Structures are given as C-alpha cells and as structure tokens.
Amino acid sequence: MKQFIAFVKKEFFHVLRDRRTLLILFGMPIAQILIFGFALTNEVKDSEILVVDYAKDDASQQIIAEIAASRYFDIRNAALTHKEILSTFQKGKIKAVVVFPSDFNRDLLHNNQAQIQIITDATDINTANMITNYLTAIIKDYQTKINENLTIPYQIIPETRMLYNPQLKGAHGFVPGVMALVLMLVSVMMTAISIVREKEMGTMEILLVSPFKPVLVIFAKAFPYLILSLINVAAILFLSVFALELPIKGSLLLLFGESTLFIITCLALGIFISIKTDSQQIAMLISLMGMLLPTMMFSGFLFPIENMPVPLQVISNIIPSKWFYIIVKSIMIKGLGIAALWKETLILAGMTLFLLAISLKSFKIRLQ
Amino acid sequence: MRTLRFLLRKEFRQIFRDKAILTLIFFMPVIQFIIMPLAADYEVRNVNLSVVDNDKSTYSQKLISKVIASGYFKLQGYNSSFKEAFQLIESDKADLILEIPHGFERNLIRETKQKLFVAVNAINGTKANLGGAYLSTIIGNFNADIRMQLIQQPRFSQFPVIEVVASNWFNPVLNYKVFIVPGILAILVTMIGGFLTALNIVKEKEVGTIEQINVTPIKKHIFILGKLIPFWVLAMIVFTIGLILARLIYGIVPIGSLLVLYVFIAIYLLTVLGFGLLVSTFCDTQQQAMFIMFFFMMLFILLGGLFTSIDSMPYWAKLITRINPVRYMIEVMRMVILKGSGFQDVLPQMAIVSLMAVILNGWAILNYKKTN
Numbered sequence: 001m002k003q004f005i006a007f008v009k010k011e012f013f014h015v016l017r018d019r020r021t022l023l024i025l026f027g028m029p030i031a032q033i034l035i036f037g038f039a040l041t042n043e044v045k046d047s048e049i050l051v052v053d054y055a056k057d058d059a060s061q062q063i064i065a066e067i068a069a070s071r072y073f074d075i076r077n078a079a080l081t082h083k084e085i086l087s088t089f090q091k092g093k094i095k096a097v098v099v100f101p102s103d104f105n106r107d108l109l110h111n112n113q114a115q116i117q118i119i120t121d122a123t124d125i126n127t128a129n130m131i132t133n134y135l136t137a138i139i140k141d142y143q144t145k146i147n148e149n150l151t152i153p154y155q156i157i158p159e160t161r162m163l164y165n166p167q168l169k170g171a172h173g174f175v176p177g178v179m180a181l182v183l184m185l186v187s188v189m190m191t192a193i194s195i196v197r198e199k200e201m202g203t204m205e206i207l208l209v210s211p212f213k214p215v216l217v218i219f220a221k222a223f224p225y226l227i228l229s230l231i232n233v234a235a236i237l238f239l240s241v242f243a244l245e246l247p248i249k250g251s252l253l254l255l256f257g258e259s260t261l262f263i264i265t266c267l268a269l270g271i272f273i274s275i276k277t278d279s280q281q282i283a284m285l286i287s288l289m290g291m292l293l294p295t296m297m298f299s300g301f302l303f304p305i306e307n308m309p310v311p312l313q314v315i316s317n318i319i320p321s322k323w324f325y326i327i328v329k330s331i332m333i334k335g336l337g338i339a340a341l342w343k344e345t346l347i348l349a350g351m352t353l354f355l356l357a358i359s360l361k362s363f364k365i366r367l368q
Numbered sequence: 369m370r371t372l373r374f375l376l377r378k379e380f381r382q383i384f385r386d387k388a389i390l391t392l393i394f395f396m397p398v399i400q401f402i403i404m405p406l407a408a409d410y411e412v413r414n415v416n417l418s419v420v421d422n423d424k425s426t427y428s429q430k431l432i433s434k435v436i437a438s439g440y441f442k443l444q445g446y447n448s449s450f451k452e453a454f455q456l457i458e459s460d461k462a463d464l465i466l467e468i469p470h471g472f473e474r475n476l477i478r479e480t481k482q483k484l485f486v487a488v489n490a491i492n493g494t495k496a497n498l499g500g501a502y503l504s505t506i507i508g509n510f511n512a513d514i515r516m517q518l519i520q521q522p523r524f525s526q527f528p529v530i531e532v533v534a535s536n537w538f539n540p541v542l543n544y545k546v547f548i549v550p551g552i553l554a555i556l557v558t559m560i561g562g563f564l565t566a567l568n569i570v571k572e573k574e575v576g577t578i579e580q581i582n583v584t585p586i587k588k589h590i591f592i593l594g595k596l597i598p599f600w601v602l603a604m605i606v607f608t609i610g611l612i613l614a615r616l617i618y619g620i621v622p623i624g625s626l627l628v629l630y631v632f633i634a635i636y637l638l639t640v641l642g643f644g645l646l647v648s649t650f651c652d653t654q655q656q657a658m659f660i661m662f663f664f665m666m667l668f669i670l671l672g673g674l675f676t677s678i679d680s681m682p683y684w685a686k687l688i689t690r691i692n693p694v695r696y697m698i699e700v701m702r703m704v705i706l707k708g709s710g711f712q713d714v715l716p717q718m719a720i721v722s723l724m725a726v727i728l729n730g731w732a733i734l735n736y737k738k739t740n
Contacts (some may be wrong), residue, residue, distance in 0.1 A: 089709050090703065115533055154477075155511065161486070161487045166490065181666075228504070286395075292665065309406055316407075
C-alpha cells in the first residue's frame with residue numbers, strides 16, 4: 001500500500017509538471033462546455049428567408065410584417081422569377097422563399113381562400129421542417145386575427161406544455177451530452193497514451209522488473225486521471241449552474257458518484273487500449289478517430305437512438321457515454337434518484353469489470 | 369526538386385510500412401462512413417406517445433386513431449392519469465402526452481369550444497418542437513373533419529382561409545441521408561488529414577529524428593512540403609473512396625461539377641494539413657498535439673453547421689464559425705453535391721479557405737524555423 005501511494009505520488013508529479021498538458025486538460029473541457037452550452041441549439045432563429053411578393057397588397061404586407069417581427073427570420077425582399085430562386089438557393093445563404101401570388105388579398109376577400117407558397121432548401125431537412133412550421137404558425141395566427149369577429153364553431157384548442165425545459169434551451173440536452181463526450185475522451189486518451197508512452201520509450205520494462213506488481217503500476221498510472229477528471233466534473237457542473245443557468249434538480253452526491261463510476265469505466269477502456277497497442281500514434285488514432293464520432297453519434301444527444309436501425313441501436317448499448325448521458329440528464333434535469341437509474345448504473349459497472357478483467361488477462365499473457 | 373522527390377519517397381515508404389496505421393487511415397473512415405449516416409437520423413417519426421383519455425367517447429377514439437394513423441407517432445399505451453403518463457416521460461419511454469379531458473365530446477358539441485392538453489418532453493428540442501407541431505396539425509385536421517360533419521358547409525368557405533403550400537427543393541422526399549452523408553464525408557477527411565499531419569512532425573521531434581533532418585542542408589519549405597504532400601494524397605484518396613461509396617450505397621450522385629468539388633477539396637486539404645502542421649510545430653509531445661487537435665476538431669465539427677444550424681447560434685459563435693474551415697467544407701459539399709452550385713457560387717468559400725491555407729502554412733513554416 002505504501003508503495004502504491006508513493007507510486008501514485010510520482011505519477012501525480014509527472015502529470016502536474018507538464019504545465020501545458022495540464023492547461024489543456026482543464027481549459028479544454030471548460031471552454032467546450034461554455035461554447036457548446038451557449039452556441040448549440042436545435043432551435044431555428046435568424047434564418048435568412050426571401051419574400052417574393054407578387055401581390056403587394058394589404059394582406060401580404062401585414063403577413064410579411066408579422067414574419068419580420070418574429071425572431072426566427074431575417075427577411076430579404078426581392079422580386080424574382082422561379083429561375084432566379086434556384087440560383088439564390090445555389091449561392092447558399094437563403095433557407096426558404098415565401099411567395100405571395102398576385103391577387104392574394106382579392107382571393108382572400110372574395111373567395112375566402114388564398115394561397116401562400118413556401119419553398120424550402122431541404123438539403124438541411126430539420127431547418128426546412130422547422131421553418132415551414134414556424135411560417136405556417138405565423139400565417140395561422142394572422143388568419144385567426146382576421147377571423148376575430150367571426151366565431152368559428154366547434155373549435156378544439158390544443159394547449160401545449162413544455163416539460164423540464166419550458167424555454168426550449170439547447171443547453172438542457174447538450175450540456176449532459178458534451179459532459180459525457182469530454183469526460184470519456186479525456187479519460188480514455190490520457191490513460192491510453194500515458195501507458196503506451198512508457199512502452200514506446202522502453203521505461204515500462206524497467207517498471208515491470210521492479211518488485212512492484214505490474215497491475216499496480218497500471219492502476220497507479222490511471223489514478224491521477226481519476227482525480228483530474230473529477231475536478232473537471234466539478235468545474236463543468238459549476239459552469240452549467242452559474243453560467244448556463246442549468247439546474248441540478250437531483251442529488252449532487254449521486255451525480256458525483258455516478259461520474260466517478262463513469263470515469264473509472266473510461267479509465268478501464270483506456271487501460272485496455274494501451275495494453276492492446278504498441279505506439280502512441282495508434283493508441284491516439286484509435287481513441288480519437290475510432291471514438292470521437294461514434295460517441296458523438298451514439299450517445300443520443302445529437303440523434304435520437306430510437307430512430308436508428310435495430311443493429312445500430314444494439315451497437316449503441318456498448319457505448320458507455322450513452323448510459324452516462326441518460327444518467328446525467330435524469331439526475332440534473334429530471335431530478336430522479338438512484339431508484340430510477342439502477343439499471344444504467346449496473347450496466348456501467350458491468351462494463352468496467354469486463355474491461356478490467358480482459359485487460360488484466362491480456363496483460364499477463366504479455367509478460368510471459 | 370530532387371531532394372523533395374527523395375523525401376517524398378521516404379515519407380510514403382514510412383507510411384506504407386506501418387500496416388496498422390494504414391488500416392486505420394483507410395479502414396476506419398470507410399466503416400464509419402458506411403455506419404454513421406444510418407445513425408444520424410433526425411427525422412422525426414416514431415415519436416413515443418402516451419394517451420390519457422378521460423373521455424372515452426367516440427370523438428376521443430377517433431382522434432386517437434387519427435393521430436396513430438399519421439405514422440409519426442407510436443402509441444406507448446393508454447394511461448389512466450396524467451401522473452401515470454408522466455412516469456413514462458420520466459423514464460424516457462414517452463416523448464409526448466396527449467390528455468383528453470373529461471367531457472371532451474359533450475363540451476365540444478354544447479359549447480362548441482374545447483381544450484386539449486399536450487405535454488412535451490422538451491429536453492430534446494427538435495423532437496419536442498416537431499412532434500408538438502405535428503400533433504397540433506393532426507388535431508387541426510381532426511377539428512376540420514368534425515366541423516364538416518356537424519355543420520352543412522356552404523360551397524365556398526365561410527371564413528377566410530389561407531392555404532400554405534410547402535415544397536421542399538433539392539431533397540423533395542426529405543431523405544435524411546442525402547443531408548448527412550456529404551457532411552460526414554467532410555468531417556472524416558478533415559480528421560484524417562488533420563490528425564496525421566499533427567502527429568507526424570511531433571513524432572519526429574519526440575523520437576529525435578528531426579534533429580538529424582535539421583542538420584542536413586534540406587530547405588525548410590521543402591521539408592514541410594515533404595510532410596504535407598503524402599497526407600494530402602492520402603486524404604484525396606479517402607475523399608474519392610467516400611464519393612464512390614456515397615454513390616454506391618446511398619445513391620448520392622453530385623449534381624454539380626466534380627471539377628469544382630475537387631478544386632475546392634484540394635485547397636481545403638491544404639488548410640487542414642497546414643493547421644495540423646502548425647499545431648505540431650507548437651507541441652513537444654504527441655500527447656499535447658493530440659489534445660490540441662481534439663479540442664479544435666470538436667469545435668470545428670460541432671460548430672460546423674452539420675448538427676445544429678449556424679443561423680441560430682449567438683453572434684460570437686457565428687464569428688467563430690467564420691474561421692472554421694470545416695464549416696466552409698460542409699457548405700460547399702452540400703452546395704455542389706446537392707444543389708449543383710457552380711464555381712462562381714462557391715467562390716467566396718474558396719477565397720476564404722485559400723487565404724486560410726496561405727496563413728496557416730506560412731505560419732507553420734515560420735514557426736518551424738524558430739524551433740531550430
């Protein structure tokens with residue numbers, strides 16, 4: 001035990017001495033939480049749209065004014081033919097075109113029916129969908145307004161309540177996601193690289209012939225990263241509460257407990273990678289190229305997992321950050337306790353044990 | 369020139385000798401490119417719906433079957449109370465709750481006005497927004513049907529009605545793959561080019577071989593070129609494989625000219641590689657280089673406009689996206705491949721990326737000299 005502590009101390013000094021890496025280690029997650037917490041949102045605002053008003057009558061002008069007043073759109077007025085619409089789309093900036101046919105108001109007044117055409121750039125499907133929805137809602141509002149004096153019979157009015165996130169802030173979904181992503185990659189890469197580095201430089205051999213148990217060498221190397229990652233968790237939570245105004249509804253202690261578990265899972269994965277590889281370059285490429293995109297995609301914070309084809313849904317289960325994302329979201333935003341999360345917790349614990357077991361097994365083989 | 373040729377031969381040999389790295393360069397991106405688009409599906413369907421029907425009337429039944437028939441929603445079950453349904457939301461088994469109040473049908477007919485309650489799990493913004501919007505539309509249509517049944521409609525609409533006709537250009541069936549595939553290809557090519565170059569020079573530093581090169585009469589820019597060209601070639605090959613796969617697997621054929629695409633990607637890669645080189649001149653260990661690249665890659669990718677729209681970002685984040693090369697790459701990929709934009713349309717992006725390439729590579733060469 002005394003030996004172990006001495007070894008951990010040595011590793012700590014090792015990590016702390018490298019100021020630049022330390023700066024990266026702490027600065028990076030903090031910068032990322034702030035940037036992504038504020039910048040990422042699934043909302044659509046300030047979309048540049050083009051209004052082509054062939055009518056230029058009262059009704060069309062009023063609707064355009066309503067559209068302009070909403071924060072969703074930036075209007076560019078233009079008189080265009082359909083051919084020119086194509087070329088504006090090809091130049092890139094415009095997301096949608098709203099066309100008022102001539103005689104818009106006349107049709108509305110005399111036939112009680114008029115048409116508005118919305119053309120969207122559907123290369124970006126979500127934006128296209130949302131723009132159509134927002135525009136339709138604005139137009140429907142206008143319609144209700146002109147019908148104000150008429151009572152419409154048999155009306156069903158849906159009242160919508162947004163649970164957990166009434167202001168529809170992006171941070172509610174993204175902060176737990178970025179947290180899972182950053183912790184995962186930092187812990188995995190750091191451990192994997194620091195162990196492989198010793199191998200590459202040949203210093204590992206020296207450690208292995210020492211009377212110190214090889215397994216403890218590995219654990220001692222991983223330990224400082226556990227502490228550093230926990231400090232990162234604290235910093236991230238501090239920022240999300242005070243800068244991003246995200247609540248922590250559940251138990252802080254539970255959140256830290258689960259974070260510790262998740263970090264250990266990642267460290268175990270890092271150890272596993274380090275045992276299987278011989279050069280830093282390969283360890284890094286595996287942990288970065290092989291893990292950055294999959295963790296982003298399969299955690300569930302960017303894309304709903306239930307939309308994926310079944311085989312991929314199955315694959316997503318082996319991504320630890322998926323489970324951690326669910327846990328963080330549930331504790332922070334929904335305020336749930338361990339009773340609701342025991343399954344996810346057990347899965348993470350199981351993964352950790354499995355990774356450690358196979359790492360230790362292949363580690364022994366290497367020594368013989 | 370001769371020195372450059374020898375250098376290149378050496379670099380290529382080094383790359384091809386390491387089978388593990390070679391597999392990583394080609395195999396991993398290809399696998400990811402095949403799998404990722406299947407996972408990246410934002411299309412809102414299968415929104416999990418829980419229904420609390422307190423009325424159990426003909427109308428409420430009709431409404432519910434209409435909602436389910438729309439194909440967007442998956443009924444998770446009927447719940448006897450809102451509280452019970454809320455538990456489904458808590459455990460992520462439901463995204464939406466539709467609560468039909470007691471006396472829905474009676475009130476609607478007697479008082480000709482009735483409320484319905486919809487609760488949305490709003491942690492996931494997109495699903496909330498779109499799912500809620502679809503549900504309202506369906507309720508609206510149901511409402512119109514009811515009205516039609518209950519009152520004899522005159523030939524012309526009694527109330528002014530504005531009909532919204534929406535048409536989606538460039539991707540009329542709203543196929544999500546078409547949207548995501550070019551973006552993912554852009555990101556994969558960026559990662560390969562960036563990571564490999566960043567690691568390469570630092571590795572020579574760490575191992576000490578860079579000293580040996582520094583004492584030879586090789587000119588700095590020749591040395592940098594020798595490092596740059598092999599990875600440029602590799603990334604171009606990966607890009608080409610990606611384009612072929614996009615065509616074979618997803619049936620995405622570029623509408624615009626391939627020449628425009630390749631001219632752009634050629635310049636763009638210089639920017640990315642230049643960035644990698646610059647990072648490597650700043651770092652002493654591969655670990656540092658990797659972390660810095662990781663930081664910037666995450667920024668580039670998440671602020672690249674692929675996953676969330678740049679328009680909706682706050683002003684300062686928009687400023688960051690202006691110096692994000694990945695953003696321009698994704699824009700141009702979509703423009704040329706999906707919309708058929710021509711050389712003139714992508715000229716602004718090309719100019720910016722070229723400028724970045726000059727600055728980054730110039731800076732890398734200057735900075736490299738300093739370490740000497």
